[in-house]
Amino acid sequence: MTYREYYGEYTGTHLRTGVRxxxxxxxxxxxxxFGLIVTHDGLNEAHANAAFALAKTGEMPPCAVLGVSPGVxxxxxxxxxxxxxxxxxxxxxxxxYADFLVDELIPALMEKFGLNISPLPDMHMICxxxxxxxxxxxxxxxxxxxxxxxxxxSPTFSAxxxxxxAPVQMRLFETKPIRVYIDWSEDEPDDYFGSSYCAAMEGxxxxxxxxxxxxxxxxxGEGHCxxxxxxxxxxxxxxxxxxxxxTEPIRPRGLSKRVxxxxxxxxxxxRTDEAFPPPAPCAVAGGVYEVRDGAVVFEKNGKQTxxxxxxxxxxxxxxxxxxxxxxxxxRTRACVYAASIQSDGSLxxxxxxxxxxxxxxxxxxxxxxxxxxxxxxxxxxxGLGVQxxxxxxxxxxxxxxxxxxxxxxxxxxxxxxxxxxxxxVFCRKMKIRGKQPGDKPSPPxxxxxxx
Numbered sequence: 001m002t003y004r005e006y007y008g009e010y011t012g013t014h015l016r017t018g019v020r021x022x023x024x025x026x027x028x029x030x031x032x033x034f035g036l037i038v039t040h041d042g043l044n045e046a047h048a049n050a051a052f053a054l055a056k057t058g059e060m061p062p063c064a065v066l067g068v069s070p071g072v073x074x075x076x077x078x079x080x081x082x083x084x085x086x087x088x089x090x091x092x093x094x095x096x097y098a099d100f101l102v103d104e105l106i107p108a109l110m111e112k113f114g115l116n117i118s119p120l121p122d123m124h125m126i127c128x129x130x131x132x133x134x135x136x137x138x139x140x141x142x143x144x145x146x147x148x149x150x151x152x153x154s155p156t157f158s159a160x161x162x163x164x165x166a167p168v169q170m171r172l173f174e175t176k177p178i179r180v181y182i183d184w185s186e187d188e189p190d191d192y193f194g195s196s197y198c199a200a201m202e203g204x205x206x207x208x209x210x211x212x213x214x215x216x217x218x219x220x221g222e223g224h225c226x227x228x229x230x231x232x233x234x235x236x237x238x239x240x241x242x243x244x245x246x247t248e249p250i251r252p253r254g255l256s257k258r259v260x261x262x263x264x265x266x267x268x269x270x271r272t273d274e275a276f277p278p279p280a281p282c283a284v285a286g287g288v289y290e291v292r293d294g295a296v297v298f299e300k301n302g303k304q305t306x307x308x309x310x311x312x313x314x315x316x317x318x319x320x321x322x323x324x325x326x327x328x329x330x331r332t333r334a335c336v337y338a339a340s341i342q343s344d345g346s347l348x349x350x351x352x353x354x355x356x357x358x359x360x361x362x363x364x365x366x367x368x369x370x371x372x373x374x375x376x377x378x379x380x381x382x383g384l385g386v387q388x389x390x391x392x393x394x395x396x397x398x399x400x401x402x403x404x405x406x407x408x409x410x411x412x413x414x415x416x417x418x419x420x421x422x423x424x425v426f427c428r429k430m431k432i433r434g435k436q437p438g439d440k441p442s443p444p445x446x447x448x449x450x451x
Contacts, residue, residue, distance in 0.1 A: 002029040003052065006113060012071070015100040019071035019085055025109065028055065028062040032116030035063035035123040035245075038101060038139070038147075040090065040132030043067025047127060047151075050234035060242035063125070064117060068105070090128070090135035091161040094359040095142035097135060101126075102146045121148045121177075122250050125241060129153035129225035130196070133182075134163045137203075140178045141166070145404065148250040149241045152182045153225045157203045158194030162360045167199075167206035169357060173385065173398045174259050175252035179213045181237045185222035196224060211254040215240045259397045262377075262388055267429040269402040269419070274427065276420045277411040280371075280437060282319045282326065285345040289317050289326055296328055298345045307347050308339060316369050316409070320391070321376035323441040327353055329367035329380060334358055336367055336380050336389065354393040357384055369409040371417075373432040375445035381407040381419065391444035402426035 007024040024043040028034060039047055048065040055062045070086035089097045110117055118124075124147045128136035133155025140150040157166050184200035207214040219226055227233040255265050282289040287300030289307055291314045298307040308314075311330045318327045320338075326347060328337045334356045339347035358365045367380035367387070376391035383406050386399040399417075401407075403426060407419035412434030419426045435442070 003027055004029065006109075010105055010108065012100060012104065015096070015104045016071060016085075016089075019073055019089075021071045021105065022069040023066065023105070023109070025064060025066045026052070027064045027113070027115060028052070030062065032062075033118040033123075034116065035061040036106070036117050036125070037063050037065045038106075038124075038126045039065065039067045040070075040126075040128030040135055041067075042069045044127065044228065044234075046229045046231040046234040047238070049231050050238050054235060054238055054242070060238055060245055061118075061123065063123075064115060066106070066109070068101070086131060087161065090131035091156065091163055092360040093134070093138065093162045093166050094361065095138065098139045098143040098147075101139065102143050121146050122245070125149035125151070127151035127153070127237075128155075129228040131156045131160070133225075134166060137166060137180075140180070141169075141176070144176050144178065148177055148179065150178065150180045151237050151241065152180060152200075152203070153228045154184045154188060154196055154200055155182065155203055156196060157199040158191075158196065160193045164194060164199070164202075165357065167202040169384075169398065170203070170206035170212075171209050171256060172259075172357065172395060173210070174263060174400055175210045175212060175255050175265070176400070177250045177252060179241055179243075179250050180207060181215050181217075181240055182207065183217040183219065183227060183237075185219040185224065185226045187221070187223040189224055210256045210259075211252060213250070213253050256397075262397050262431055263399065264429065264431065269400075269426045269428045271403065272418075272425050272427045274418075274425065276409065276425050277413040277418055279409075279411070280435065282317050284319060284323055284326075284341055285343060287345045289319075291315060291317060298347075300345055305345075307345070308337075308350060310350075311337075313366075315367060318370040318372045318378065321372055321374055321435060321442045321444060327370055327372065327378055329370050331364040331366040331368055334362075334365035336370065336378060352393070353378065354380075354387075354389045354395055356380060356382055356387055357395055357398060358382075359384060369407055369420075371410050371412040371434060373412055374435045374439065374442050375432065376443070377432055377446070379410060379412065379417065381410045386410060386417070386419070390446040392447055399428075402428070 012019045054060045073083045126136045126139035133152040140147040188196035296308040316329045335352040338353035339350040369381035378389040380387045388397040402419045405421035409420040411418045
């Protein structure tokens with residue numbers, strides 16, 4: 001298959017400001033629309049050759065293949081040395097580099113060269129090895145609205161920049177529409193931030209746990225990213241990732257057992273014109289708890305008193321299902337807290353209820369909203385998603401952000417979870433129910449790790 005080839009450098013203008021990237025791209029002959037494959041650490045010749053060969057046979061669509069090298073920051077003063085940005089671009093477990101690709105670099109190249117790239121996320125793949133492997137996972141994970149297929153060669157799911165939490169979040173989150181191929185070898189690096197062998201194994205087991213559509217391979221006697229430049233192996237990878245590309249949409253094979261206790265995969269978030277439900281008052285001990293003027297307060301008989309200290313930016317409070325604990329959220333603290341309510345309304349024994357999951361460097365690691373189910377599941381709206389906390393404190397499921405926006409408030413009304421995202425209200429059907437005004441106290445359903 002004939003192709004056009006372009007190459008050049010691009011300096012970030014708003015998402016990776018001042019960082020210079022070398023890139024190289026092969027585009028099939030014709031007008032498109034084309035699929036897109038993004039490769040890390042420059043253009044992967046093996047994958048480009050394999051993709052063009054398989055497009056000839058119809059096993060995958062004609063794809064533009066874009067290789068991007070890690071960024072470089074030039075010195076701002078004379079005598080300085082430039083800095084390689086591979087760590088910042090690849091190892092952070094967050095969306096920033098993926099956002100740069102999707103929202104800045106790819107659109108800029110499409111416009112410059114008049115490229116007709118399909119807008120469908122199923123038509124976009126991303127791949128990388130080592131740190132580029134976790135970065136490829138970041139692409140399909142954080143920008144699942146754009147990438148749906150990924151190849152991870154010896155991915156560094158290790159503690160270089162909190163990448164070790166990626167497999168944990170694979171297990172916790174609602175399973176996303178992703179198809180992935182992961183491979184690793186016997187002779188992997190064992191370094192101060194972790195074992196690459198164990199990291200890849202943990203990733204593979206997490207994909208299985210969460211019911212992802214994935215395939216894996218292990219290469220005895222070989223080393224780190226040993227098949228990254230192997231064209232025949234690239235064909236095996238691409239055949240799996242693009243299987244039935246023109247007839248079979250990418251979709252989850254199912255949900256993990258824990259997540260399936262909370263939701264139905266066929267009932268996703270939907271935008272609604274319904275009004276956001278009014279708050280359920282935290283009424284107990286003859287008064288009401290609320291967040292007012294940047295403080296947690298208790299109001300009784302017209303008198304307002306401070307109820308909890310040490311929260312610089314409290315956002316929400318909620319009562320436990322059995323009525324004797326007050327749950328408190330603060331957007332600056334990566335925990336939800338619990339306090340014991342006394343008969344006079346005072347709070348004692350303040351301690352963390354749970355440790356919230358976060359990305360590498362969150363601006364606000366805490367929760368913006370809270371609500372509680374009738375069996376004491378606490379739902380916390382965070383920048384990562386809606387985190388679901390069992391009554392003994394373990395986050396065991398995370399629902400994705402509705403419309404990719406962080407909810408300012410959430411409410412569980414009946415079996416519908418509502419999210420107020422400022423410009424829009426979303427809701428989705430749940431398998432748990434919220435407590436209604438007048439309901440009697442009810443005990444927790446899950447009060448231990450395995451019940």
